[in-house]
Amino acid sequence: MPNLVEIRDLKIGARTDSGREVQIIKGVSIDVAAGEIVALIGESGSGKTTIALSLMGHVRPGCYFQGGSVTVAGRDMAALRESERAKLRGTDVAYVPQSAAAAFNPAIKLIDQVVEVAKIHNLMPMAEARAKAVELFRALALPDPDTIGERYPHQVSGGQLQRLAAAMALIGGPKLVIFDEPTTALDVTTQIEVLRAFKSVMKAGGMGGVYVSHDLAVVAQIADRIVVLRGGEVQEEGTTAAILDNAQHPYTRDLLAAFHPVTHAAVALPESATPRPPALEVRGIFAGYGPLTAEGLPAKQVLKDVSCKLEKGRNLGVIGESGCGKSTLARVIAGLVAPAKGQILLDGKEMAGDLKKRSKEELRRLQIVFQLADTALNPSTPIGDILGRPLTFYHGMKGAARDARVAELLDMVHLPKNMRHRLPSELSGGQKQRINLARGLAANPEVILCDEITSALDTVVAAAVIELLKELQRELQLSYVFISHDLATVQAICDDVIVMNGGVNVETLPAAQIMESAQHPYTRLLLASVPKLDPGWLDSLADDPAFERAGRSSLLSQV
Incomplete structure (x- = not known):
């Protein structure tokens, strides 16, 4: 069976500010089998996203294809006319962006943007598309899946918006999904749910995936293979387990070492006969959105009697x-x-809210x-x-x-x-x-x-x-x-x-x-919930009764 993706000797060039021609992708070759998820890792500027975008036949302004081929489901995306590529985007290949906030139109309801692919390509009736969108919201662990689509982008959190971007990409049932750092905006507990949902949806649909990430622990949970990139070149590739357990290239080992940052040495507070006020102090803050109730609190409370201190130099x-x-x-x-109630003090002096x-x-x-x-x-x-x-x-x-x-x-x-x-x-x-x-x-x-x-x-x-x-x-x-x-x-x-x-x-x-x-x-x-550099960690949580007993629903009831 042929590979879903075959990148062969891909070269992408760019023009600098001075007009000089440079090569940013230097002869990269990568395969992705049907149903396989391949992770591209490397530091900023390594070429991860540039290669991922090439799978849609797209290069950023100032860049251009210099050579090689990018074949997706038997079609060379680099060689197609733009009108032909447009027909494949959202149906054969879809993209989940890193910054969902920049991807959504702030003036259009979320549900209307999520179903737009189905409308553009005439994939299904709009009623069916909306029902499918709600199913995806539920699969992606979004709150209030039946009604969240009626909100606007500014009315949901960053993590929720990132999952809505994933729903937008998945609604067309693509053969290949490009994930460009899709969990960077998510907290660790939500990340677990989203990764589980990604794996489940991808497996159920038999989709292939290219997962761009800098988070090795996340890559360990979702990728079958890893390709390590630096300066537009492949440094090392192999199965996820092989890369994490037995990395051969010094650069890969440096990436693994950077996963464990050095703990901060706490700054001791200086002794003083006259106590200094904190650099910043928050006292009893209540805040939220919507009209105020009879008690003077917002109808939608986000902060409830929050207090904290920041000492100077800490x-x-x-x-x-x-x-x-x-x-x-x-x-x-x-x-x-x-805030509806509470005080904010800077160096001991109260500021207006x-x-x-x-x-x-x-x-x-x-x-x-x-x-x-x-x-x-x-x-x-x-x-x-x-x-x-x-x-x-x-x-x-x-x-x-x-x-x-x-x-x-x-x-x-x-x-x-x-x-x-x-x-x-x-x-x-x-x-x-x-x-x-x-x-x-x-x-x-x-x-x-x-x-x-x-x-x-x-x-x-x-x-x-x-x-x-x-x-x-x-x-x-x-x-x-x-x-x-x-x-x-x-x-x-x-x-x-x-x-x-x-x-x-x-x-x-x-x-x-x-x-x-x-x-x-x-x-x-x-x-x-902090992911570990262990490919079996995410799956093991489902079999861990202690973790499940300490799950979100039971914990939230205790708060």
């Missing part, structure tokens, strides 16, 4: 699964969502770095202008002084000065996130809210960003609130951790001792 982690209120807490602190009522100095001292650099950076604005705006707004810098400070900021986040002339679309994911961070640093803040800023980055780049944050903290005396669903990342940078579930702070722990000190059953579930 880092506070906020963990919990998708929809628990982590990002809403960050937005409340930043003033983007006004509404961003518009805060002084420019308060805005400067407290900055937020958003999760998705793709949507946080204006795609039509050069990097120099993106970094220059806060310099002018907060410090009145113009002309040569502003240009010099932009160069300093780029150097601060270890990027070349000539990058100031580029657009965000011309940068890798790791580079965009560094620009996102540099924009926050432009204000010279005291506290930075980091909202899932490493979730979309590969392990090597994420580790580099964490080290950069530590370096900047030492040099600039910063304090961080680090919001994440990645427990290893939190342990790598935080001194203390609060665990959130259902809008409630259920436990506060020292980050370095979270494994040993966790008492709350929900915290223990989170810890038990």
Whole structure:
């Protein structure tokens, strides 16, 4: 039986800013059998997504096919006319993007976007397509599957939106599904459900898959084989078990080593005769959406009496699964969502809950770095202008002084000065996130809210960003609130951790001792849900009565 995918000696070129021709994919050959899932791994810029997009006959602007073939179900996608490729996209081959937030139209209901493929290709009546969409919502463990499609993209969490993007790809029953980092926005417990659903749907439909990821533990659960890429070339390939247990190439071993970041050495609080106020303090915050009730609380409560402290020079982690209120807490602190009740204090002084009522100095001292650099950076604005705006707004810098400070900021986040002339679309994911961070640093803040800023980055780049944050903290005396669903990342940078579930702070722990000190059953579930570098780990959970007894439904009833 012929392979579903046969990539032979694929070469893809690109033109640099100076007009120079470079080769970014250098003679890659990969096979995918029918029903097989092959993972492409490697750090940012290794060519993973470029190869995956070539399976749809697509290359990014400025890139072009130089040679080789990309055969899917017997048809060379690189050689077809664009009109012929369009007929195959969504039916023969489908794509689940990394950034679902950038893939959805904010003005159209979710259900109408999910069934669009069926409408475009006239695959089935719309009533049938909507029924199939609801089945997929249920299979992908989405809440309220019968009605969630009636919402708009901004009315669901990032993890939920990622699963809706998967439903959009799967509704056409494709032969090949390309997963481009589809679980980066998911917390560990939701990730388990989604991976199980992916495996079940793929197996039931006999679909082949190409899974692009930087998370080796996720790859271990879903992939049959792994292809390791670096600089547009294959470094090593083999079965998942062989790569994880007996990697041969030094680069593969480096990737495996980066999976285990070094635990952060907690910063001791200095002794002082006069106690210092915390850098940031949150007291009894209630927040949400919708009209206020008679008690003065929002109809849809997201945060319920949340309190926490961030001491100066230390880092506070906020963990919990998708929809628990982590990002809403960050937005409340930043003033983007006004609380119904409670106080936010910066260096002991209360700030207004509404961003518009805060002084420019308060805005400067407290900055937020958003999760998705793709949507946080204006795609039509050069990097120099993106970094220059806060310099002018907060410090009145113009002309040569502003240009010099932009160069300093780029150097601060270890990027070349000539990058100031580029657009965000011309940068890798790791580079965009560094620009996102540099924009926050432009204000010279005291506290930075980091909202899932490493979730979309590969392990090597994420580790580099964490080290950069530590370096900047030492040099600039910063304090961080680090919001994440990645427990290893939190342990790598935080001194203390609060665990959130259902809008409630259920436990506060020292980050370095979270494994040993966790008492709350929900915290223990989170810890038990962290994927391991073991291909049989996910399947073993179904046979683990202890894990199932500590499952989400029973735990949530205890909170």
